[in-house]
Amino acid sequence: MSLSLAREIAYDAFVAVMENRKKPEKILAEVYAQHESKLKRLDRNFIKEILYGSLRWNSKLYWILQNTSKRDLEKSSPEIRAALVCGTYQIYYMDRVPDRAAVNESVEYIRKKGQHNACTFVNGILRQIARRAEYFAKPDKVAKPREYLALQFAHPQWLVDRWYKRFRFERMEQMLASNNQPPPVTVRINALKTPVEQAATLQDNLLREEKTRSDRRPLRSALHLDRSPETGVESLFGRGYYTIQDEASQLIGYLVAPAEGEVLADVCAGPGGKLSHVYELGAEKITLLAVEKDQDQYNRARDTMHRLGHDKVTWIQEDFLTWKPENNLDKILLDAPCSGLGVLRRHPEGKWQKKPEIVAPLAEQQWHMILHALELLKPGGELIYSVCSFESEETEEHLQRLVDQFSDKMEVVSPLPRLPDYYKKYVTREQLFAVYAGNQDDMDGFGAFIIRKK
Template sequence: MPGKLTITRKISYDTFVQVMEKKGAPDSLAENIIAQRKYTLSKLDRRFVKELLFGSLRWYAKLYWILQKTSNRDLDKVTAQIKTALILGSYQIFYMSKVPDRSAVNESVEYIRYAGQANAVKFVNGILRTISRRAEYFPKPDKNKHPSQYLALQYAHPKWLVDRWSKRFNFERLKIILNANNQQAPNTIRVNSQKVPAHDLLNFKQSILREDKNTVYNKSLATCLVLKDSPNLEIGSQFAEGKYTIQDGSSQLVGHLVQPKEGEYIIDACVGPGGKSGHIVELSKGKAKVTAVDFSLAQINKAKTNLLRLGHDKIEFVCQDFLDFTPTQKPDKILLDAPCSGLGVLRKHPEGKWLKSPRIVHNMARRQQALLKHSLQILKDGGEIIYSVCSFEEEETIKQKEWLEREYKDAVSFPELSTRLPENYKYLLTKENILLILPGNKYSMDGFGAFIIRKNESVSNCRQAK
């Protein structure tokens, strides 16, 4: 007799199908489904959806390998809904200890009925019940003879990516990186220093505990804190009042590299959701002039909402491709948080492991060079570009610096980063004067890369970059 499919699983399974078919971001797709169907979810429900959806994406390859070994049919030829039911069902069995195996099996079967594929019920039920009995062990590739194959399977990463990183990192270092990519990111926040001054931080942390029932942990950055649980975003919360925003520690370090000063004109070339623009305002105590640029109207609107919540209402917004943007005044600094491969933030975007291709690094590097070239053209002499990417790939970090040195020679220089970073983070600097953060670092920050370019003379007076 058919059972009942819970709303949380319906959202999770339907979103997973859309992620794999539309190649979109799981959190955005899930929110769209919730809004369109007018579902009302508790905080606990949302946590369940996130765990099931993101966890299944993290461990997709390993789960699929087990399922394919268990099945007598080629799973590459089944429908997206059948594949989803098997992946999410097996994730609950292996990784969600509080979910009874029978619930994982039964609701996966009900999803197939709900998806109008009742003819596959017996097939899905049989495979998941076999897996729930842990009836068979399948030997993995030998880690000594086939290390890349072993790591790709054991840590659920595409083999092309493991092969790529194997050329840079030894086996043990690579295990740390891969393992870190499969962990949930901490709930890191940046306290809005314009609403919560340094002397009031203790009261702020106590109010988070008292009002939001959330424990706060200190980080070594003054305004960087970690919440034990997901932040309360509801009306009347500390978040809604603009006292903090959600931002990873690596992104917060970028604000320190910008080192904004009173009276400076600063352009945020790719503003995104606006986190770094807000930090620039706060570090300059509201005395720097900031223009935020982005080609996406949706991102501009999101940035406006986020920054107005924080009380930053003096920022100028421009919806335009930065390559087509020419300011009326040459800026003192440009924050170029450039589009990138995103391979440093796979723990937050696990779908990227399966939706990205080996060409992405090369393609993004070319785009970054075009943005760097344009930035130098519009920057004032003596001005700075603070270049950052949520990637630690060589083509997007050290090789970009080498390209600038080769193409622009004495027209550019690279200010020392150690004078701008807090003491505890200087160990992250490379001998090439690049801030390079690998996954699995001691502060549990996103993978990241950054450096600073100073324009010494008019770029028109030096050999142009090709």
């Protein structure tokens, strides 16, 4: 059996992510550009399923493999581990893939990588797994609940230990299981091209032009698509009729609530999702500054705004902590660098690339950015703070610290009046917008709050 291009790309990408700490979306974008004429939408979906599924379930798959093999897999090459993990994922989780194809093409992958001596080993292990002949006992659910959760739901032990201090066992099961499900394909309508009242028009166009079905959400700007959309230049996405953005992220724009004549800054503006939404909500009647120091994120934000047709933006490529505008601002959206532990279902590589010590230094950086933002606001100006995380150090602890230290200089603003009624349930008594993993609306994890300078 020959090796398909789709499987080779998926396996190579797995190696790049797990061994070289690359970002899956960046790797796939480069590969798709290289093989654009050879890959159909079906191929891309197949590649994404193997890669992201193998990343989500990596530790559990590896545990099964290590229990099956008499060798220490850590001493195997990265390509052998990729073939075994990705092959096992197909056998266990991809019902439409014949076991024979998963086994044989995994062996062919190793052969193509010049590791012929390992072909018999890979073939034997995967054939044994395909027979599903053995059962390996997991940690006891009652006696060792944290160890059980980490293995059963393929999460690093340190992360399970961290969350277990805050959440009940049943809640943990729900959160971890949710992290292992592919996120819905959620898009935001470009309101300057299609008013949200006319969302049905965009839905009809998606169905007619791209055979993509969509469902309305309680959030009027949001649609769920039944599959990954076309993103070519001539597609509806490429022509700027919508952009891909989770509902929780879309709600941040409503917290900003841009008003006519205001001067606003979106700092850490890349990749441009929230920036473009604020632009649309401001209906081009605001002055919008985009501040971003990272070159890749800066370029992505500019590309996003250009694709959507949003050109009335002042671009500033600079570190926010050293940036000072000519005049103080009405509002600042601080989409702060964060642990990203609220979006692991969307970025499953984070489970294996992030370390326990990630939160503390980021929380310290966020605090300095909050203090700097307060200095740049007019009296009566607002800071809208946002992170794709629900870790307490990155959310409620910042808010409580502000209340404790600066109650004479600032006040907390309730998000409730700015949110659509359906989403007000995500606001706590402390006026924190808090979305946890495994929520009933299938949104990403997020945290945000609003403070006003007196």
